[in-house]
Amino acid sequence: MAKTPVQFTLNGTHRAHFVDGGANLLDVLRREVGDLSPKYGCGQGTCGTCTVLINGEPHLSCLTLAESVEGKSLETTSGMANGPDLHPLQRIFMESFAAQCGYCTPGMLMAAKALLAGNPNPTREEVIEGISGNICRCTGYEPIIDAILQAAVELRSGRVA
Amino acid sequence: MIAVETFPSIDQASSALTGDAIYLGGGTLVMRALNYGEQNFTRIVRSTDPTLKQIAASGDRITIGAGVTMAEVMASPELSFLAPVARNVGGPAVRNMASVGGNLFAEHPYGDFTVALLALKGSVTLNGGGEQEMESFLSSRSGFTEVVTSVSLVRPSERDFFWKKVSRVKPKGISVMSIAAWLPQSGGRISGARISFGAMGATPLRAKSAEAALEGQGLDQSSVAAACAAVRGDFQPPDDALASGWYRSEVAPVHLRRMLLGEGGR
Numbered sequence: 234m235a236k237t238p239v240q241f242t243l244n245g246t247h248r249a250h251f252v253d254g255g256a257n258l259l260d261v262l263r264r265e266v267g268d269l270s271p272k273y274g275c276g277q278g279t280c281g282t283c284t285v286l287i288n289g290e291p292h293l294s295c296l297t298l299a300e301s302v303e304g305k306s307l308e309t310t311s312g313m314a315n316g317p318d319l320h321p322l323q324r325i326f327m328e329s330f331a332a333q334c335g336y337c338t339p340g341m342l343m344a345a346k347a348l349l350a351g352n353p354n355p356t357r358e359e360v361i362e363g364i365s366g367n368i369c370r371c372t373g374y375e376p377i378i379d380a381i382l383q384a385a386v387e388l389r390s391g392r393v394a
Numbered sequence: 395m396i397a398v399e400t401f402p403s404i405d406q407a408s409s410a411l412t413g414d415a416i417y418l419g420g421g422t423l424v425m426r427a428l429n430y431g432e433q434n435f436t437r438i439v440r441s442t443d444p445t446l447k448q449i450a451a452s453g454d455r456i457t458i459g460a461g462v463t464m465a466e467v468m469a470s471p472e473l474s475f476l477a478p479v480a481r482n483v484g485g486p487a488v489r490n491m492a493s494v495g496g497n498l499f500a501e502h503p504y505g506d507f508t509v510a511l512l513a514l515k516g517s518v519t520l521n522g523g524g525e526q527e528m529e530s531f532l533s534s535r536s537g538f539t540e541v542v543t544s545v546s547l548v549r550p551s552e553r554d555f556f557w558k559k560v561s562r563v564k565p566k567g568i569s570v571m572s573i574a575a576w577l578p579q580s581g582g583r584i585s586g587a588r589i590s591f592g593a594m595g596a597t598p599l600r601a602k603s604a605e606a607a608l609e610g611q612g613l614d615q616s617s618v619a620a621a622c623a624a625v626r627g628d629f630q631p632p633d634d635a636l637a638s639g640w641y642r643s644e645v646a647p648v649h650l651r652r653m654l655l656g657e658g659g660r
């Protein structure tokens with residue numbers, strides 16, 4: 234069966250790919266584009282590790298029809314660092330043990346980035362709500378919540394990574 | 395492989411929705427079925443028609459396009475009374491995808507948003523202009539083969555609308571049950587009570603005995619006690635992994651009382 238062309242920007246770079254009918258965005262990002270930062274956990278919307286930003290908003294790439302991102306702007310964790318400098322969220326996650334096995338981390342970072350973009354000064358409850366679609370089996374969540382709150386302070390103060 | 399057909403107008407999508415095709419809204423349920431090889435379709439039909447995203451108020455009713463997402467409901471000042479309902483659907487990423495139209499078809503225990511639409515005298519508009527009242531739509535939705543373009547509902551005053559979702563996991567969890575009530579009052583008496591429950595049957599259902607117990611009464615301890623006693627007879631809830639039918643029947647009056655009297659507790 235014929236493949237369908239899809240064009241989008243990924244972390245600021247224009248991309249054009251041919252996708253299989255019914256392919257989900259996660260498969261296309263990992264297999265066609267080669268961006269391995271979004272992970273496959275469940276394929277049913279439950280774990281959140283496949284979270285990517287579409288036009289700045291978090292979406293589950295495993296449940297997103299690849300063709301539906303035509304013309305849209307996508308962000309993944311691969312695009313967070315600025316050259317050798319990690320994004321403050323990445324650095325603080327690393328420094329404060331908010332990542333253990335790291336499997337949930339790409340999704341957590343995406344959810345956190347979207348949260349702080351819309352709400353630079355979230356309460357603890359708002360952070361919990363912001364990552365409520367992301368499951369972590371290692372950390373018990375507390376270090377992740379603390380890291381996001383700490384990153385929010387740093388980002389508000391304008392300190393660059 | 396699946397064939398995907400994307401149309402700029404709902405009319406075209408509607409004409410293509412034949413045979414083994416399925417309509418795709420936000421895709422949270424359709425794509426999940428596809429990922430697990432559980433699909434009973436070979437074609438996906440979708441539409442980019444901007445009217446699917448419209449929200450329009452007229453008189454005492456408001457119309458919401460079927461493609462409006464839960465996040466868009468939360469962001470709409472005109473739909474502020476529905477924000478707590480939309481906020482209770484999934485987590486932030488699900489809410490950016492889950493559509494009002496898809497929620498109409500979501501099977502037990504999903505369909506929280508539709509529970510609120512049922513209480514708010516909702517109706518479903520089909521492509522071509524036909525309109526179906528929510529209760530009759532829900533009772534026949536399994537054989538549905540058309541495109542829903544929008545839903546319409548009353549705009550309640552804040553005082554008259556009640557909502558509660560009961561789940562085991564906070565802040566995001568699947569419904570043990572969800573409850574909505576629209577209790578318009580005139581001269582201190584309830585007139586036209588509508589109470590609906592989700593996850594208490596195959597589709598969202600009205601609690602007609604509880605409604606009858608409130609009709610013509612003031613909203614107070616004794617009328618609420620009568621409604622809570624009556625609600626036990628309204629449903630034969632199913633067993634599932636979240637709760638047994640027996641448990642659901644036992645706790646339904648408790649949660650109805652807490653919702654109507656604004657009492658705390660989960």
Ligand SMILES: Cc1cc2nc3c(=O)[nH]c(=O)nc-3n(C[C@H](O)[C@H](O)[C@H](O)COP(=O)(O)OP(=O)(O)OC[C@H]3O[C@@H](n4cnc5c(N)ncnc54)[C@H](O)[C@@H]3O)c2cc1C
Pocket residue numbers: 277278279416417418419420421422423424425426460461482483484485488491492493494495496497498499500503504505506507540541542543567568569
């Ligand atoms: C992790 C997760 C958590 C969830 N949590 C909740 C929750 O808390 N509460 C809840 O209610 N639901 C929940 N859901 C279920 C689901 O996301 C929602 O019910 C959502 O509103 C479904 O909408 P959709 O646009 O994604 O549907 P789709 O997957 O696009 O479609 C679902 C069905 O509706 C049909 N359909 C969609 N739009 C139309 C239309 N305009 N006309 C005709 N048919 C149409 C489709 O053909 C399909 O049969 C959850 C799902 C996931 C994956």
Ligand code: FES
Pocket residue numbers: 272273274275276277278279280281282283284293294295296
């Ligand atoms: S892989 Fe997408 S939510 Fe788990």
Ligand code: FES
Pocket residue numbers: 331332333334335336337338368369370371372
């Ligand atoms: S760090 Fe292992 S799942 Fe979160």
